[in-house]
Amino acid sequence: MIRRLYRLWPNPKLLARLWLLTAGQAVLQGLLLALLIPILDALVRPEPDIGAATPWLVLGAAGALLYAVLSVIATPVGFAAAGALAAQLRRKLMHHVSTLTLGWFTAEHKARLARGVTADVGSAAHLAVTIGGPVITSTLLPATVVIVTFTVDWRMALLLCAIALVAYLALRRAARIAEISEIELERAAAGVASRAIELGQAQPVLRAAGHAEGTPRMRAALEDHRETYREGMRRARQPFFVYTGVIMAGFVAVLALTAQLMLSGRVEAATAIVLLVLAARFLEPLGNLIELIGALRALRNQIARIEELLSTPTLPVPAEPVRRIAEADVEFSDVTFTYPGGDTPALKEVSLHCRAGTTTALVGPSGSGKTTVTRLIARFFDIDSGALRVGGVDVRELDPGTLLDEIAIVFQDVYLFDDTIEDNLRLARPEATWDELREAATAARLDEVIERLPAGWQTRVGEGGAQLSGGERQRVAIARAMLKRARIVLVDEASSALDPENEAAITRAIANLGDDPDRTVIVIAHRPATLAAADHVVSLEDGRVMETGTREELLLTGGAFSRLSSQYERARHWRIADMSG
Template identity: 85%
Template sequence: MIRRLYRLWPNPRLLARLWLLTAAQAVLQGLMLALLVPVLDAVVRPEPDLAAATPWLVVGACGAAMYAVLSIIATPVGFAAAGALAAQLRRRLMRHVSTLTLGWFTAEHKARLARGVTADVGNAAHLAVTIGGPVITSTLLPATVVAVTFAVDWRMALLLCVIALVAYAALRRAARIAEIAEIELERAATGVASRAIELGQAQPVLRAAGHADGTPRMRAALEDHRETYRDGMRRARQPFFVYTGVIMGGFVAVLALAAQLMLTGRVGVAEAIALLVLAARFLEPLGNLIDLIGALRALRNQIVRIEELLATPTLPVPAEPVRGIETAEVEFSHVDFTYPGGDSPALRDVSLRCRPGTTTALVGPSGSGKTTVTRLIARFFDIDAGQVRVGGTEVRELDPGVLLDEIAIVFQDVYLFDDTIENNLRLAHPEATWDELREVAAAARLDEVIERLPEGWHTRVGEAGAQLSGGERQRVAIARAMLKRARIVLVDEASSALDPENEAAITQAISNLGDDPARTVIVIAHRPATLATADHVVSLDGGRVVEAGTPAKLLRTGGTFARLSRQYERSRHWRIVSTAP
């Protein structure tokens, strides 16, 4: 356990200092108990010899003073260690997470990461300090007492060793049960956390459906957590009582042996009293271990979960990655790709080319592979076969930071931080001037939104941009992409489900993105207005490219693109007609 903690924390010096101080206190306690023999031998006499006891009492006083000094030093070290260890480990986790493939961040993994960064790291740091000390004391103090007891009477020392071995066997069984119970409880707690996040994020939908107080899945998760906790407590009872019985039985055996040794004259009264005190100080910390074992196993499981996060494979990077690209050309060459855990390929033998200065529209039915294409360009995942090249270089040969610097992404579900519009844009370019901010706002048609807002650029957008409409959030995202000055812009169905005014604004903003002759724009779109701004169209179906060409050419061929265009054109004229009398 100690080795794992040392490997886990980037800088474990504070932890080592605390544990060394605790170990010194435990050993000092045991050694001070050895003073009982000469002191009692001098006092428990028909005529007490205080002169003989005085040197030992002075030594004991010095030991007590040293113990007090160690306690004074250890207390602030413990407080500092808990906070410092948590901060160090969180920074290490966040650095590691930033190197993972973006495709790793599924809903399940994000929930696991949230629990790891908050609960596991915080609890591990806290338990390493608050539980580590008592565990060290509860093991080193009995060991020191046994060593001291051997100097007084070897028979009592052997009995203490037997008690320790039997207690160890009972403790191991209790530890196994505690570990399994903690793992199951953490699984249930993660389920509750996921459902709680869902409850908070989906409040508008839940209230509309009449489930504002919780979904059936939430209630099932809470019930599962309650049953898991009860089951764990039920299983832990038997080993707890067994271990307690071993300690109590050991105390009875100590009393019997001490009485037998004294009655047979093998030890004197002073030695018998000292042996009883030593045995009591041996059994007391040993008995505390059953109360610590649950927390100790929880600490072990938390360490395992953190280690699993840190062991998540990062993006493979070559020893000497390419640190720059010449152009913004994007090319797929016979690409095959299946999502991790997927049953069928998402892309099959896909080849396409998007040249700088052009806007390429990806079209096709749901599940045809459009979003997958954009994810592979940004290297959210690595492909199974073929090549994805950016600027003529295979993306796996590029430095990941360089690749993402060249790419700006406008997601379908735009996420904005609970900050001002200005600061949400400055994420892309913190040093941007006000002229640059106003320029991209005008190009993205965001300036119209800013003029309407009460505090203009300094208006806070709320959590995830909740204070803005969907179309307004899209404009912020497009302005942010423009401000980044990335040479490759990926737009994922930005105009879907928007009102006509916002659709027109977003369409114009996408068109403005393509004005830069050095920039490559790839947009997933179905709306005719958006498709009209494209220079090139790639139609996908079933993970394959079924046709590619200019919009005019594909309309004449009567293929997939022409069929989708006719469907959307007809849908524009649909009207809801009331049939009520």
């Protein structure tokens, strides 16, 4: 456990200092008990010899003072260690996840990360400090007492060793049960947490359906947690009582042996008193271990979950990555890609070339591979075969930071931080001037939104941008992309569910993105206006490139793009019939 904690924490010096102080206190307690031997030998006799006891009493007082000093030092070190360890480990985790492929961040993995960074790290740091010390004391103090006891009476020392062995075996069984119970309880707690988040996020839907207090799944998760906790407590009862019985039987055995030694004349009264005191200080901390074992197993499981996150394979980076992109063109050459865990390739031998300074529109039915193309450009995943080049360099040879510096992404699910509009834009370039902010907002048609908001630029957008409409969030995202001045912009037009005003504004904003001659725009297009502004159209179907060319050229071929355009035009002219007459 200690080795795993040392490997886990980036800088374990504070933890080591605390544990060394605790170990010093535990050993010192045992050594102070050893002073009872000469002190009682001098005092418990027909004619007490105060002079002989005085040096040992002085030494004991000095030891007690040293123990108090160690306690005073250890207390603030413990408080500091808990906070520092949690902060260090959280930074380590956040640095690690920043090197993972973006495709790793699924809903399940994001939930695991959130729980790991908050609950597991915080609890592990707390337990390492608050439980680590008592565990060290409860093991080192009995060990020191056994060594001291050997200097008094070897028979009692052997009895204490036998008690320790039986207690160890009983404790191992209790530890296994505690570990299983903690894992099951963590699973149940995760289920409750997931349902609780669902309860908060889906309140409008739940209230409309008459389930404001939760769904049957929520109630089932709560019941499962209660049953899991109750079952864990039931299983833990037996090993708890067995271990307690071992300690009590050990104390009875100590009393019996002491009485037998005194009655047989093998030890004096003073020695018998020393043996009883030593046995009591041996059994008391040993008995405390059963109270600590559940927390120890919880700590072990938390460490395992954190280690699992830290062992997630990072994005492969070459020893000497390319750190500069000459041109912002994007080229796929016979690219095949299958999502992790999938059976059917999402892209099959795809070849396309998006020239620098142009706008390329990706079209095709749902599931044709449009979004996959944009994800691979941003290196959410690595391709299975073929080559994907940006600026003539395979993306796997590029430094990940260099690649992402050159890319801005505007997807359907725009996420904004619960901050002001200004600060959400400055994420792209914190040092941007006000003129640059206003220029980006104007080009993205965000200025119209800012003008009608009471607090203007200082309007807080809410968690995830909830205070803005979908179209307004997309305008913020487009403005952020423009402010970043990335040479490659990936956009999902996502205008199908927008009102006409937002649809027109976003279409114009996407067109403005392509006005920069140094910027390459790749847009998943749905609207004719966006297609009309594109220099190049790529039609995809079932993970394959079916057609490429300009919009006008593809309309004349009668192929997949022409059919999609005809379907859209027919749908655009649909009208609901008036049945009133």
